[in-house]
Amino acid sequence: MSRIVVTGMGMITAVGLDKETTFDNILAGKTGVDTISSFDASNYSVQIAAEIKDFDPATVMDKKEIKKADRFIQLGLKAAKEAMAEAGFEKGEYESFGVSCASGIGGLPAIEKNSVIIETRGPRRVSPFFIPSALVNMLGGFTSIEFGLKGPNIGSVTACAAGTHAVTDAYKTIKCGMADKMLVVGGEAAISPIGIAGFANMKALSTRNDDPAHASRPFDKDRDGFIMGEGAGALVLEKYEDAVARGAKIYGEIVGVGESGDANHITTPTLEGPLRAMKMAWEMAGKPKIDYVNAHGTSTPTNDKNETAAIKQLLADHIPLVSSTKGATGHCLGAAGTIESVISLMAMDKGILPPTLNFVDGGEDCDLDYIPNEPRKADIEYVMKNSFGFGGTNGVIIFKKV
Numbered sequence: 001m002s003r004i005v006v007t008g009m010g011m012i013t014a015v016g017l018d019k020e021t022t023f024d025n026i027l028a029g030k031t032g033v034d035t036i037s038s039f040d041a042s043n044y045s046v047q048i049a050a051e052i053k054d055f056d057p058a059t060v061m062d063k064k065e066i067k068k069a070d071r072f073i074q075l076g077l078k079a080a081k082e083a084m085a086e087a088g089f090e091k092g093e094y095e096s097f098g099v100s101c102a103s104g105i106g107g108l109p110a111i112e113k114n115s116v117i118i119e120t121r122g123p124r125r126v127s128p129f130f131i132p133s134a135l136v137n138m139l140g141g142f143t144s145i146e147f148g149l150k151g152p153n154i155g156s157v158t159a160c161a162a163g164t165h166a167v168t169d170a171y172k173t174i175k176c177g178m179a180d181k182m183l184v185v186g187g188e189a190a191i192s193p194i195g196i197a198g199f200a201n202m203k204a205l206s207t208r209n210d211d212p213a214h215a216s217r218p219f220d221k222d223r224d225g226f227i228m229g230e231g232a233g234a235l236v237l238e239k240y241e242d243a244v245a246r247g248a249k250i251y252g253e254i255v256g257v258g259e260s261g262d263a264n265h266i267t268t269p270t271l272e273g274p275l276r277a278m279k280m281a282w283e284m285a286g287k288p289k290i291d292y293v294n295a296h297g298t299s300t301p302t303n304d305k306n307e308t309a310a311i312k313q314l315l316a317d318h319i320p321l322v323s324s325t326k327g328a329t330g331h332c333l334g335a336a337g338t339i340e341s342v343i344s345l346m347a348m349d350k351g352i353l354p355p356t357l358n359f360v361d362g363g364e365d366c367d368l369d370y371i372p373n374e375p376r377k378a379d380i381e382y383v384m385k386n387s388f389g390f391g392g393t394n395g396v397i398i399f400k401k402v
Contacts, residue, residue, distance in 0.1 A: 001175055002174065002175070002239040002240060002241065003239065003240035003241075003253055004171050004174050004175065004237055004238070004239065004240070004253065004254045005237070005238065005239075005240050005243050005250045005251070005252065005253045005254070005402060006235050006236065006237055006250070006251045006252055006253075006254070006345055006399075007086075007087045007088075007236050007237075007238055007243050007248040007249060007250055007251065008083040008084060008085070008086040008087025008088070008089070008234075008235070008236035008248075009082070009083050009086060009233075009234065009235050009236070009251060009342045009345060009346070010078070010079040010080060010081065010082025010083035010084075010085075010086065010232075010233070010234040010342070011079050011082070011231065011232065011233040011234070011338075011339050011342045011343075012052060012055065012075055012078045012079050012082075012231055012232050013032060013050075013052065013229070013231040013328075013329045013332070013339060014031075014032020014033070014050035014051055014052050014053075014229055014230065014231065014328075014329055014330060015030050015031065015032045015050075015328050015329060017052070017054070017055060017078070018082055019082060019342055019346065022329075022343075023343060023346050023350075023354070025328065026325055026328045026329070026343065026354045026355075027352065027354060027355070027375040029328075029355065029357060029373060029374070030328060031050070031212075031213050031216070031327060031328050031357060032050040032051070032052075032229070032328060032329060032330060033048055033049070033050045033212045033213060033215055033216055033227050033229075033327075033330055034048065034049075034050075034051070034212050034213075035047055035048055035209075035212060036048060036049050036051065036191065036196070037051060037053075038051055038191060038192075039192065039193055041193075041196060044193075044196055044197060044200060045200045045201075045207055046196055046199070046200040046205045046206070046207055046209065047209045048206070048208070048209055048212040048215055048227060049191045049196065049227060049228040049229065049230075049330060050216075050227055050228065050229035050230070050328075050329055050330025050332075051191055051230060052075070052230055052231060055074075055075070055078070057069075057071075057074040059078070060074060060077045060078045060081055061074065061077060061142075061146075067127070067129055067133075068129045068132060068133055069133055069138070069142055070106070070107035070109060070110040070133040070134055070189065071107075071109060071189035071230070072103050072106060072107060072139065072187040072188050072189040072190075072230075072232070072335075073107075073133070073138060073139050073142050073187060074187075074189075075187045075188075075189055075230065075231060075232035075335075076101065076103075076139045076142075076143065076185045076186070076187030076232045076234070076335075077142060077143060077146060077185075078232060079185060079187070079231075079232035079233055079234035079338075080143050080146070080147075080183060080185045080232075080234040081146075082234065083183065083185075083234035083235060083236050084147060084183065084234075084236065086236075086249075087236040087238075087248060088246070088248060089147065089236070091146065091147050091148055092147070092148045093148045093150065094147070094148055094149050094150060094151065094181070095150045095151065096151050096179050096180040096181065097147075097149045097150070097151045097179060097180065097181040097182070097183070098144075098149055098150075098151025098152035098153060098154070098170070098173060098178070098179040098181070098182045098183070099140045099143050099144045099149050099151075099152075099153050099154075099182065099183045099184075099185065100140070100152075100154050100155070100156070100166045100167070100169045100170035100173065100182055100183070100184045100185075101136070101137065101139040101140035101143065101154070101155045101156070101166060101184075101185050101186065101187075102136075102139075102155065102156040102157070102158075102162035102163045102165065102166035102184075102185070102186035102187075102334050102335065102337065102338060103136045103139060103155075103157065103162060103186065103187055103188055103333075103334040103335065104157070104158075104159045104160060104162050104188055104190070104333035104334025104335075104389070105188065105190045105195070105333065105334065106134055106135060106136035106138075106139075106157070107133050107134025107135070107136075107138075108134075108189075108190045108192055108194065108195050109189065109190070109192040109195075110127075110130055110133045110134040111130075111134050111194075112192050112193065112194045112195075114126050114127060114130045136155050136157045136334075137153075137155040139155070139185060139187050140153045140154065140155050140185070141153065143183065143185055147183070149183060151173075151178070151179040151180075151181070151182070152173050152178050152179055152182075154169055154173070156169060156334075157334070158334075158389050158391070158393045158395070159333070159334065159389030159390040159391055159393060160296070160298075160331070160333050160334065160336055160337075160387060160388065160389035160390065161337060161387040161388055161389035161393045161394060161395040162186060162333075162334035162335075162337065162389065163186035163233065163332075163334055163335050163336055163337025163338035163339065163340075163341070163387065164337030164338075164341070164385060164386075164387035164395035164396070164397055165259070165337070165387075165393075165395045166184050166185075166186055166337070166338065167184050167235060167237070167254070167257075167337065167338065167341055167397055168257045168259065168395055168397060170182035170183075170184045170235075170237050171237060171254050171257060171397075172257075174237060174238070174239065180238065180239060180242060181236065181237065181238040181239075181242070182236075182237045182238075183234065183235075183236055183237075184234060184235045184236075184237060184338060185232065185233070185234040185338065186232060186233050186234075186334055186335040186336075186337060186338030186339070187231075187232035187334075187335050188229075188230055188231065188232070188332045188333045188334050188335035188336075189230040190228065190230070190333060191228050191229075191230050195228065196228060199228060202267065203225070204225055204226060204267075204300065205225045205226060205227065205228065206223075206224050206225040206226065206227055206299065207224065207225065208224065213358075214358045215227055215358075216299045216326055216327045216330060216331075216357070216358065217299050217327065217357075217358035217359060217360075218295070218297035218298065218299045218304060218324035218326055218327055218356050218357075218358075218359065218370070219295075219297060219299075219304045219308065219322075219324065219356060219359055219362050219366040219368075219370050220299075220358060220359045220360055220361065220362060220366070221360075221361050221362055221363030221365075221366070222360070222361075223299040223300065223301060223304060224299075224301075225299065225300055226298040226299050226300055226326065226330070226331040227299070227326070227330040227331060228330055228331060228333075229326070229329050229330020229331050229332040229333075229336075230330075230332060230335075231329060231332045231335050231339055232332075232335050232338070232339070233335055233337075233338030233339035233340070233341065233342045234338060234342075235338065235341060235342060235345075237254070240253065240402075250402045251345040251346075251348070251349055252345045252348055252349070252383070252399040252400060252401055252402060253399065253400045253401075253402050254397060254398070254399060254400075255284070255285040255286070255288075255382075255398050255399070255400045256280075256281035256282060256283070256284035256285030256286075256396075256397070256398035257280075257281050257284065257395075257396065257397050257398070258276070258277035258278060258279065258280030258281030258282070258284070258394075258395070258396040258397075259277055259280070259393075259394065259395055259396075260273050260274070260276040260277040260280065260394045261273060261391075261392050261393060261394070262274075262392025262393075262394070263392060264392055265392065266390060266391055266392070267390050268302060269302055269303055269306055269388055269392065270306065270392070271306040271309050271310055273388075273392055273394050274296075274306060274307060274310050274386065274388050274394045274396075275310040275313060275314060276394075277386075277394040277395060277396045278310055278311075278314050278384065278386065278396050279314055280396070281384065281396040281397060281398045282314060282315075282384070282398065284398075285382070285398040285400070288381070288382045288398075288400070289318050289320075289381075289382065290315055290318070290320045290382050290383070290384050290398070291320055291321065291378065291380035291381055291382050291383065292320055292321045292322070292323075292344075292347065292348075292353055292378065292380045292382075292383050292384070293311055293320050293321070293322045293323075293383070293384045293385075293386065294323065294324075294325070294340050294341075294343060294344040294347075294354075294383060294384070294385045294386070295307055295311075295322050295323065295324045295386055296324070296336075296386045296387055296388045297322075297323070297324020297325075297326055297356065297370075298324075298326060298331055299324075299326060299327070299331075303388065304365075304366055305365040305366065307386065307388075308322075308362075308365060308366045308367070308368055309365075311368065312368070319368060319369075320384070321353060321369055321371055321376070321378065322356075322368050322369065322370050322371070323353060323354055323355055323356040323370055323371040324356050324370070325340060325343055325354050325356075327356060327357030327358050327359075328354075328357055336387060337385070337387040337395065340385060340387075341385050341397065341399075344383045344385050344399060345383075345399060347380070347383070348380050348381075348383050348399065348401050349401075351377055351378065351379055351380070352375050352376070352377050352378070353371055353375060353376045353377075353378050353380070354371070354375055355371045355372060355373050355374050355375050355376070356370040356371055356372055356373070357373060358373070359372040359373060360372070380401065381400060381401045382398060382399070382400055382401075383398065383399045384396060384397070384398050385397045385398075385399065
């Protein structure tokens with residue numbers, strides 16, 4: 001069966017409007033976490049998030065189309081355009097080129113806005129664009145229309161594992177012969193009043209409002225919850241032989257994927273579920289020496305403890321370097337897997353690993369080398385990317401340097 005490689009990438013985050021700026025700022029130790037500016041959060045228990053600033057949706061779509069697409073779609077299109085341009089594909093008609101999209105919540109701001117409208121102004125004032133602007137699969141819809149992608153058009157809505165599942169689904173689609181190429185795009189923009197209130201009231205978010213820059217602290221013993229982020233990541237996947245034939249730059253090959261379910265609790269992760277997904281991907285890849293793990297690393301007490309234990313149990317013979325970039329970008333929910341896959345491949349390509357910001361002391365539970373606060377040069381051949389989501393849904397990818 002064909003080998004599947006990545007030949008184009010793009011991303012937009014709270015620390016950069018493109019992949020190079022984002023990666024450079026992560027290496028520089030910059031964070032996008034700050035006091036929320038998109039709405040007045042002064043009476044909320046959580047008043048901080050990682051927002052994208054200075055993004056103009058008119059740079060990626062016609063002004064008349066903007067009202068038809070909620071922010072997660074706009075951000076997704078920005079990342080997708082960067083990835084497609086880098087891979088060398090222009091708008092056209094591609095019958096064997098599909099799209100695999102992802103978002104955890106989709107158009108939550110549109111849902112919130114129109115719920116208020118129907119309550120205060122009546123049903124006739126609800127926007128006719130409300131439904132298509134909010135549906136998760138419309139990220140794939142808008143993207144396929146933009147580039148003329150007529151292959152499979154699929155979507156993943158698996159909470160914080162959605163982006164990684166979207167990459168895996170694209171990989172499987174090509175492996176099964178249903179497409180020659182796939183554009184993967186994950187987008188999330190749920191920093192809204194109801195989004196912050198909902199996560200805050202379930203005690204998932206950090207309440208370090210007086211110190212936003214140090215609030216997201218993956219694996220540190222003083223972590224107290226994650227920081228909501230927004231952003232998008234995109235990757236172009238294709239057959240190795242096709243990439244070589246057209247002289248495309250190859251960032252890496254997907255050599256292992258793993259998926260599992262905890263079947264335990266809707267919001268509290270287990271150790272065993274993520275471990276099984278990690279083991280599945282590792283065994284598919286041939287049990288290689290993993291050089292680096294780009295961790296799910298949310299800065300929540302349970303996840304970081306369990307993920308550390310799973311890494312130690314599976315890879316006991318050679319414990320890899322580990323880091324989480326959520327201290328810089330926040331947790332971008334369903335887009336995290338695509339964003340962090342881009343970061344992982346850039347790290348492998350450039351030979352430098354991103355740091356875990358704000359890590360001081362992991363205590364007894366988190367005792368690995370998390371590349372604290374400063375990037376580290378390293379020649380790496382295999383990278384494991386972990387993503388775990390509410391509902392007990394887990395996804396893992398292993399990339400190999402080509």
